[in-house]
Amino acid sequence: xxxxxxxxxxxxxxxxxxxxxxxxxxxxxxxxxxxxxxxxxxxxxxxxxxxxxxxxxxxxxxxxxxxxxxxxxxxxxxxxxxxxxxxxxxxxxxxxxxxxxxxxxxxxxxxxxxxxxxxxxxxxxxxxxxxxxxxxxxxxxxxxxxxxxxxxxxxxxxxxxxxxxxxxxxxxxxxxxxxxxxxxxxxxxxxxxxxxxxxxxxxxxxxxxxxx
Amino acid sequence: xxxxxxxxxxxxxxxxxxxxxxxxxxxxxxxxxxxxxxxxxxxxxxxxxxxxxxxxxxxxxxxxxxxxxxxxxxxxxxxxxxxxxxxxxxxxxxxxxxxxxxxxxxxxxxxxxxxxxxxxxxxxxxxxxxxxxxxxxxxxxxxxxxxxxxxxxxxxxxxxxxxxxxxxxxxxxxxxxxxxxxxxxxxxxxxxxxxxxxxxxxxxxxxxxxxxxxxxxxxxxxxxxxxxxxxxxxxxxxxxxxxxxxxxxxxxxxxxxxxxxxxxxxxxxxxxxxxxxxxxxxxxxxxxxxxxxxxxxxxxxxxxxxxxxxxxxxxxxxxxxxxxxxxxxxxxxxxxxxxxxxxxxxxxxxxxxxxxxxxxxxxxxxxxxxxxxxxxxxxxxxxxxxxxxxxxxx
Numbered sequence: 001x002x003x004x005x006x007x008x009x010x011x012x013x014x015x016x017x018x019x020x021x022x023x024x025x026x027x028x029x030x031x032x033x034x035x036x037x038x039x040x041x042x043x044x045x046x047x048x049x050x051x052x053x054x055x056x057x058x059x060x061x062x063x064x065x066x067x068x069x070x071x072x073x074x075x076x077x078x079x080x081x082x083x084x085x086x087x088x089x090x091x092x093x094x095x096x097x098x099x100x101x102x103x104x105x106x107x108x109x110x111x112x113x114x115x116x117x118x119x120x121x122x123x124x125x126x127x128x129x130x131x132x133x134x135x136x137x138x139x140x141x142x143x144x145x146x147x148x149x150x151x152x153x154x155x156x157x158x159x160x161x162x163x164x165x166x167x168x169x170x171x172x173x174x175x176x177x178x179x180x181x182x183x184x185x186x187x188x189x190x191x192x193x194x195x196x197x198x199x200x201x202x203x204x205x206x207x208x209x210x211x212x
Numbered sequence: 213x214x215x216x217x218x219x220x221x222x223x224x225x226x227x228x229x230x231x232x233x234x235x236x237x238x239x240x241x242x243x244x245x246x247x248x249x250x251x252x253x254x255x256x257x258x259x260x261x262x263x264x265x266x267x268x269x270x271x272x273x274x275x276x277x278x279x280x281x282x283x284x285x286x287x288x289x290x291x292x293x294x295x296x297x298x299x300x301x302x303x304x305x306x307x308x309x310x311x312x313x314x315x316x317x318x319x320x321x322x323x324x325x326x327x328x329x330x331x332x333x334x335x336x337x338x339x340x341x342x343x344x345x346x347x348x349x350x351x352x353x354x355x356x357x358x359x360x361x362x363x364x365x366x367x368x369x370x371x372x373x374x375x376x377x378x379x380x381x382x383x384x385x386x387x388x389x390x391x392x393x394x395x396x397x398x399x400x401x402x403x404x405x406x407x408x409x410x411x412x413x414x415x416x417x418x419x420x421x422x423x424x425x426x427x428x429x430x431x432x433x434x435x436x437x438x439x440x441x442x443x444x445x446x447x448x449x450x451x452x453x454x455x456x457x458x459x460x461x462x463x464x465x466x467x468x469x470x471x472x473x474x475x476x477x478x479x480x481x482x483x484x485x486x487x488x489x490x491x492x493x494x495x496x497x498x499x500x501x502x503x504x505x506x507x508x509x510x511x512x513x514x515x516x517x518x519x520x521x522x523x524x525x526x527x528x529x530x531x532x533x534x535x536x537x538x539x540x541x542x543x544x545x546x547x548x549x550x551x552x553x554x555x556x557x558x559x560x561x562x563x564x565x566x567x568x569x570x571x572x573x574x575x576x577x578x579x580x581x582x583x584x585x586x587x588x589x590x591x592x593x594x595x596x597x598x599x600x601x602x603x604x605x606x
Contacts, residue, residue, distance in 0.1 A: 010257075010581040011223035064493045069222065069258045069588075128585055135432035136572075136593035139440045143415050143569035148442035153397065153421030154564050155555070 014124035018075065021121055022066035025078065029059030043104050044095030045088065055085065075122035082115035214601070215269045215352030216580040221259035224584050226577070229269060232348065232356035237284025240360035242276035242294065246373040247350050249273075249580070249587050249597040250298075250381055251407050252522045255475060256340070257584050260498070261524050263325065263341035272298035272338040273380045274350025275373060287361040295365040296350060296357055297549035298381045300336040303362035314546035319359055320345045329525075334546070351580060353601045365553050368561065374568035375560055377598065378412070383556055383567050385547040386412025386472070389520035390420050392543040393468035400424040402457060402466035402510070403443070404503045406434035408570050408596045409520050410472035414441045415565060422468075426460060428453055430478065433593045437570070448480040457510050465512035474521025475499035491528060498525030505531055513538040520547070570596045578605035 032039060033056035036049040045052070058081055065074025089111060092104030144151040217227045232241055250273050255261045275295040281288050288294070300320075301313035308316050316335035320326055323333035325343050336358070339349015347358065357363055367376045386409050393401060401422040403413050406429035417425045418441055427438035428446045435445040446456045457466060479485040479502040488500040507517050508531050517540055535542060559565040572595045575583055583597045 008227065008581060009219070009223060009225040010584045011219070011225075015222060068489075068493060128589055132589075132591045133593060135436070138433055138437035138572075138593075138595070141437050141569040142440040142442075143411070143566050144418065144441055145563045145566050148418065151415075151564060152418050152442070155419040155559065156397075156421040 012128075014121065014128070018066060018071050018121050018125060021075070021078070021118065022063050022071070025059050025063035025066060029056045029061075029063055032056030032059060042100070043089050043107055044092035044097055044100030048088075051088070055081075055088075072122050072125040075118050075125060079115045079118040079122065082111050082118060086111035086115070213353040214577060215348075216271060216577065216599075218256060218264055218268045218270050219266045222257055222585070222588075224257060224270065224581050226581050229348075229352070232354050234280055234282045235356065236358065237282040238359050238361050239282040240278050240285055240288050240294075240357045240364070241280040242274075242296065242355050242357060243279045244274055244276040244350060244353055244355055244601045245293075246276070246377050247271050247274040247352075247577070247599050247601070248377060248380075248382075249351070249583060249599065251409060252340070252474070253584075254588055255522060255524065257588060258476070260475060261341050261343075262329070263343040263346075265342060265346070268339065268342075268346065269348040269350075269352050270339040271349035271351025272340055273377060273382070274338070274355055275367065275377050275380065276355065279354070282360070285361045288364060292364075293367045293369070294357075295367055295376050295379045296338065296355065297363055297365060297379075298338055298340075299546060299549055300338070300345070300347065300358055300363050301550070302359050308362075311548055311551045313548040313550055319363075322346060337546075351577065351599060353577070362550075365550065365557075368557065371560065372568070374571055374598065375566060378408075378567040378570070379553060379556060380549065381547070382408045382570075382596075383412050384549045384552040385409050385520050386414075387416040387552050387556060388545075388547040389413045389470045389472065389518040390416035390422075391552075392518035393417070393420075393470065393516050395420040395422050395468060397421050398423050399467040400426065400461050401468045401470065402426040402428065402507075403438075403470040403472055404428045404477075404507065405472035405474075405521060406431070406438045406443075406445075407472065410434075410470075411437055411441075411570050411595070412567065413470050413472050413520060414438055414443050417468075417470075418442055419559065419564065424460065426457065426466060430480075431590055434595060437595065440569075453480070453506065454510060461512070465510050465515070467512050467515050469507040469511045469515065469517045471503045471507060471517070471519045471521045473503045474519075475501075475523045475525075477502040477521075488528070497528040499523050499527050501527040501530060505529065508532075508534045508538075508540065511538065511540055514540070516541045516543065519544040522546075571598050573597045575599055576603035576605045577601040 032052050036052035039052050040046050040048055062074050062078045062081060086108055089104050089107035092100055095101050142148060213229055213231050215229045217225050219225055253270055256264055256270060278288050278290055278292040278294060281290060299314045301308050301316040302318040305317040314335050319336035320333045322342050322345050326333040329343050336345030336347055338347050365379050390413050395417060399422050401417040403410050406427045414425055414427055425443045427443040429435055430447060430449050435447060439445050446453055477500050491497045492500060511517060572593060577599045580599050586592055586594050587597050
């Protein structure tokens, strides 16, 4: 069920299982809402049609969760709902009708089986993407080789000292004069921070960056 | 060639696809040496972005070596080492002439679709839905770069792939968000989301001179990386964001706020989260805007909100009254990659910034289908995945 490194798809057997459960739950929920009488008659639960309709709403809700990108909570909720179904269907074993009594026992087995399946699927989803180890400590990854305090305002101070890179207009002129693009090609045809072609040659300070 | 191909929700496959060919004189073909999985690729993985088709090659953070060039392309030659900006830009339209490359008017070959969704077309993007042109993406062995005479960044020889690759997207995205904030020396900048873009925004805010930078995220490993750059961290799962922000700002609120989360945000307030989840599941809203709501309510009056996280459609229950009455400025947009290239290359070259800090996983391209769920679930302490087409799978 679980994916293995090097397999060709991110969609795994466990994903397919969960989608199947979700679609089944959707169908069951609609059936329970549309024709609850068929269920009450089958399991000897006459008079409990509204309860079956409520279960139908619950099934559709769990189906939406099961078909979402994070199905694990809905699967655990489904497992709990299966136990409610089991208890409800078990009431049918007291029926005098032998067929209803037999159906109730089959229903108990099915509910128990679905509860196990939902719990199994929820466990598989918990393992999706690998194990969750203790949080890593990335406190040595500043990305600021000069150190945090030396970096604070580094760009601002650099700009205050004057342009060190070609301004937008300088690059544009070079492009349109057909000159070499050896330098300007790093940024294509333009690149001045937040300035428009109508800007006239100031240092490339990002828009609104205050220079005090 | 081999590539990572989208087939539906949570279904990315490593498959053989046709080799790209020159289709236009301005094109170039690159042999990909490194590519990365972006947080916004997860929106495709979750099938939240409309306009994907089974068989689409994904990926928009890519670099490599030029192996073929169209006859009209005088800017590149075979052997050049380039980073590919995720926005395709013509360099000739009204927007490109103003440096607004991410809204290039000519590069989206499905402009009519984009007009239906957004009112006007935006730039063509690599590997990012047919609304933005349906161009094959760069998580592949080879990539055709349309309008390559403008859509490229030449990489200094002494830069490693790991130093240069993020010039394609997450570094200029974080930088633009910080620039949009008009940071002043006394400013407190609060950044929601300490994923890769949030991490870049933190470093950018520091380099632009913010007095205090605050990072907000649920994941301890991300917060430790944020703290490494001097950020004060808030874990919404452990403390109230509102109380902590007020404590850090003398009850004034942060002067500037950056949304580095986007359309799939999680609220620590359960009823709000369930509300958005339910509406999203029932297709009554496309995006979960918790971060936007929180920024509008938390930001100091007169402040600036910069949105770097991706949104795709329709949002619900936005406290627009707070935005208006507090006089907040809202600045958004996909980053205009090449607009920021020179200063970012300069910062890397001077040793003031090393973007490779964010990489936590490097894998062969063939392991891409497994790295998507690893990245998605944030397990294995995964923050950023780089894929190498040239490496053999284990």
